[in-house]
Amino acid sequence: xxxxxxxxxxxxxxxxxxxxxxxxxxxxxxxxxxxxxxxxxxxxxxxxxxxxxxxxxxxxxxxxxxxxxxxxxxxxxxxxxxxxxxxxxxxxxxxxxxxxxxxxxxxxxxxxxxxxxxxxxxxxxxxxxxxxxxxxxxxxxxxxxxxxxxxxxxxxxxxxxxxxxxxxxxxxxxxxxxxxxxxxxxxxxxxxxxxxxxxxxxxxxxxxxxxxxxxxxxxxxxxxxxxxxxxxxxxxxxxxxxxxxxxxxxxxxxxxxxxxxxxxxxxxxxxxxxxxxxxxxxxxxxxxxxxxxxxxxxxxxxxxxxxxxxxxxxx
Amino acid sequence: xxxxxxxxxxxxxxxxxxxxxxxxxxxxxxxxxxxxxxxxxxxxxxxxxxxxxxxxxxxxxxxxxxxxxxxxxxxxxxxxxxxxxxxxxxxxxxxxxxxxxxxxxxxxxxxxxxxxxxxxxxxxxxxxxxxxxxxxxxxxxxxxxxxxxxxxxxxxxxxxxxxxxxxxxxxxxxxxxxxxxxxxxxxxxxxxxxxxxxxxxxxxxxxxxxxxxxxxxxxxxxxxxxxxxxxxxxxxxxxxxxxxxxxxxxxxxxxxxxxxxxxxxxxxxxxxxxxxxxxxxxxxxxxxxxxxxxxxxxxxxxxxxxxxxxxxxxx
Numbered sequence: 001x002x003x004x005x006x007x008x009x010x011x012x013x014x015x016x017x018x019x020x021x022x023x024x025x026x027x028x029x030x031x032x033x034x035x036x037x038x039x040x041x042x043x044x045x046x047x048x049x050x051x052x053x054x055x056x057x058x059x060x061x062x063x064x065x066x067x068x069x070x071x072x073x074x075x076x077x078x079x080x081x082x083x084x085x086x087x088x089x090x091x092x093x094x095x096x097x098x099x100x101x102x103x104x105x106x107x108x109x110x111x112x113x114x115x116x117x118x119x120x121x122x123x124x125x126x127x128x129x130x131x132x133x134x135x136x137x138x139x140x141x142x143x144x145x146x147x148x149x150x151x152x153x154x155x156x157x158x159x160x161x162x163x164x165x166x167x168x169x170x171x172x173x174x175x176x177x178x179x180x181x182x183x184x185x186x187x188x189x190x191x192x193x194x195x196x197x198x199x200x201x202x203x204x205x206x207x208x209x210x211x212x213x214x215x216x217x218x219x220x221x222x223x224x225x226x227x228x229x230x231x232x233x234x235x236x237x238x239x240x241x242x243x244x245x246x247x248x249x250x251x252x253x254x255x256x257x258x259x260x261x262x263x264x265x266x267x268x269x270x271x272x273x274x275x276x277x278x279x280x281x282x283x284x285x286x287x288x289x290x291x292x293x294x295x296x297x298x299x300x301x302x303x304x305x306x307x308x309x310x311x312x313x314x315x
Numbered sequence: 316x317x318x319x320x321x322x323x324x325x326x327x328x329x330x331x332x333x334x335x336x337x338x339x340x341x342x343x344x345x346x347x348x349x350x351x352x353x354x355x356x357x358x359x360x361x362x363x364x365x366x367x368x369x370x371x372x373x374x375x376x377x378x379x380x381x382x383x384x385x386x387x388x389x390x391x392x393x394x395x396x397x398x399x400x401x402x403x404x405x406x407x408x409x410x411x412x413x414x415x416x417x418x419x420x421x422x423x424x425x426x427x428x429x430x431x432x433x434x435x436x437x438x439x440x441x442x443x444x445x446x447x448x449x450x451x452x453x454x455x456x457x458x459x460x461x462x463x464x465x466x467x468x469x470x471x472x473x474x475x476x477x478x479x480x481x482x483x484x485x486x487x488x489x490x491x492x493x494x495x496x497x498x499x500x501x502x503x504x505x506x507x508x509x510x511x512x513x514x515x516x517x518x519x520x521x522x523x524x525x526x527x528x529x530x531x532x533x534x535x536x537x538x539x540x541x542x543x544x545x546x547x548x549x550x551x552x553x554x555x556x557x558x559x560x561x562x563x564x565x566x567x568x569x570x571x572x573x574x575x576x577x578x579x580x581x582x583x584x585x586x587x588x589x590x591x592x593x594x595x596x597x598x599x600x601x602x603x604x605x606x607x608x609x610x611x612x613x614x615x616x617x618x619x620x621x622x623x624x625x626x627x628x629x630x
Binding site: 021024025026027028029030031032043045047048049050052108111112266267270271272303304305307311314315 | 363626
């Protein structure tokens with residue numbers, strides 16, 4: 001059992017407070033992708049729910065038992081999920097996001113009744129602003145990946161993979177702040193130690209991957225990626241420490257491979273995946289020999305795209 | 316309890332023989348669609364499985380306990396599902412399809428190891444050819460909608476809707492041969508009698524809808540619709556008799572509304588739906604007053620599209 005901040009009993013308990021609409025998501029072989037990728041491919045689909053991403057798993061745990069007001073910074077998916085979880089519990093939700101975030105995500109955050117505050121800068125500035133709001137108003141700050149609820153909520157995906165009865169050779173996990181990677185990684189280390197835990201990040205937003213390889217926090221300058229969901233620059237030390245215990249590897253992929261991954265998931269799997277959700281496919285495209293003949297499972301973690309941008313990626 | 320050919324106990328038993336990968340599919344509110352449609356909308360998603368349609372529910376029941384060889388006519392989805400269910404049980408599967416069927420569907424049937432025989436004509440000619448093959452070779456003929464297994468397999472969707480704990484005002488069901496409509500309708504009549512059972516068919520392939528209104532089988536000339544999954548011309552008398560007992564209404568929608576439905580499901584729900592799977596949305600678009608303020612659930616029954624055609628519908 002890895003000595004991370006996470007706890008298997010708490011992860012199992014988390015399933016009890018998460019709305020079932022986010023749990024037991026589809027997990028299936030996608031043979032149509034296999035000739036292209038040269039390996040057996042299963043998909044864990046996290047987009048068929050009211051917020052179209054896996055983030056509801058975490059925000060349900062966060063919001064459970066909370067009262068009053070809550071604030072988070074978000075690239076768009078956490079904010080939607082927190083707005084959804086908060087609304088049904090009568091919480092007053094504020095989401096801070098970059099003015100450059102995907103418009104479709106911002107629109108949904110507003111539609112779900114949250115107060116949306118935009119900052120003129122990137123996600124790191126939004127994080128700073130959320131901290132300031134929490135201090136000023138004395139309200140709960142939700143920090144993605146740092147708050148254990150976000151990791152342990154995401155970790156319930158790992159329970160479902162471990163319970164699937166399939167011995168996957170590798171799980172491909174989008175790496176951003178690290179909640180999903182540490183969560184799923186923790187569970188698989190404990191329950192499916194034969195499965196390689198492989199994190200994938202865009203080369204244009206490489207901070208956590210570089211940090212993992214250096215075994216210390218490395219921050220970077222501005223990010224350049226269409227995978228907006230994972231575009232952080234300042235890894236959180238506690239999360240890196242956990243990731244060092246549970247990940248077998250962390251790799252970077254190009255923007256071209258991410259677009260190719262989005263396109264393959266559309267053409268061969270009939271899925272609308274946002275770029276962050278195509279990172280796993282991108283990793284296979286960039287290192288086919290590494291995966292040849294193996295059985296990988298990739299978590300398609302979100303599907304919130306701007307329709308026009310998506311059409312552009314397919315063109 | 317409606318006196319159809321179907322039986323609730325057998326439908327419940329069907330769940331036991333269907334591979335779980337086809338069961339307990341996502342069911343969720345899709346609020347992003349609601350401002351456009353003017354009613355509460357839930358989606359029952361049948362595309363996130365190895366054959367990207369609901370047909371696996373039926374073919375799993377068909378194939379259970381079968382040995383040897385089996386043949387069916389298919390517009391593409393039944394054939395894929397029968398090929399999938401047959402392969403894992405060592406059956407020798409032949410699928411007869413129109414040469415004009417969606418190429419992506421034909422390709423998947425072949426990839427799943429079935430023998431594919433193409434006819435120079437429409438789906439009705441494929442049905443005749445499948446009958447001839449079954450007679451010639453003395454093998455099992457699977458007739459979609461006539462064979463109870465196909466109806467009772469599809470009917471398990473109804474069980475999941477009835478068990479959802481939501482009192483839907485109406486369920487919108489794509490109407491083709493009638494397996495899904497009679498199956499889901501039978502279950503809801505029995506377990507959720509307050510839910511309106513509404514069948515939707517393209518105006519370009521109206522045979523079963525016209526028959527339902529006339530209360531007798533009406534055949535039609537050539538069909539003209541992009542909703543290839545429901546383009547039959549010769550309703551089966553036994554299926555019509557069942558449909559008369561369980562459907563509250565059957566409506567026809569235009570091709571323009573079907574395309575608009577496909578587009579809305581992409582733009583607001585992030586789904587790749589084939590035209591047959593967008594019929595429910597099309598029905599709401601054509602009669603907004605009928606649904607205003609109500610809560611409808613639409614079964615997104617398949618997602619096998621040709622990528623190029625799909626891009627065209629979004630353009």
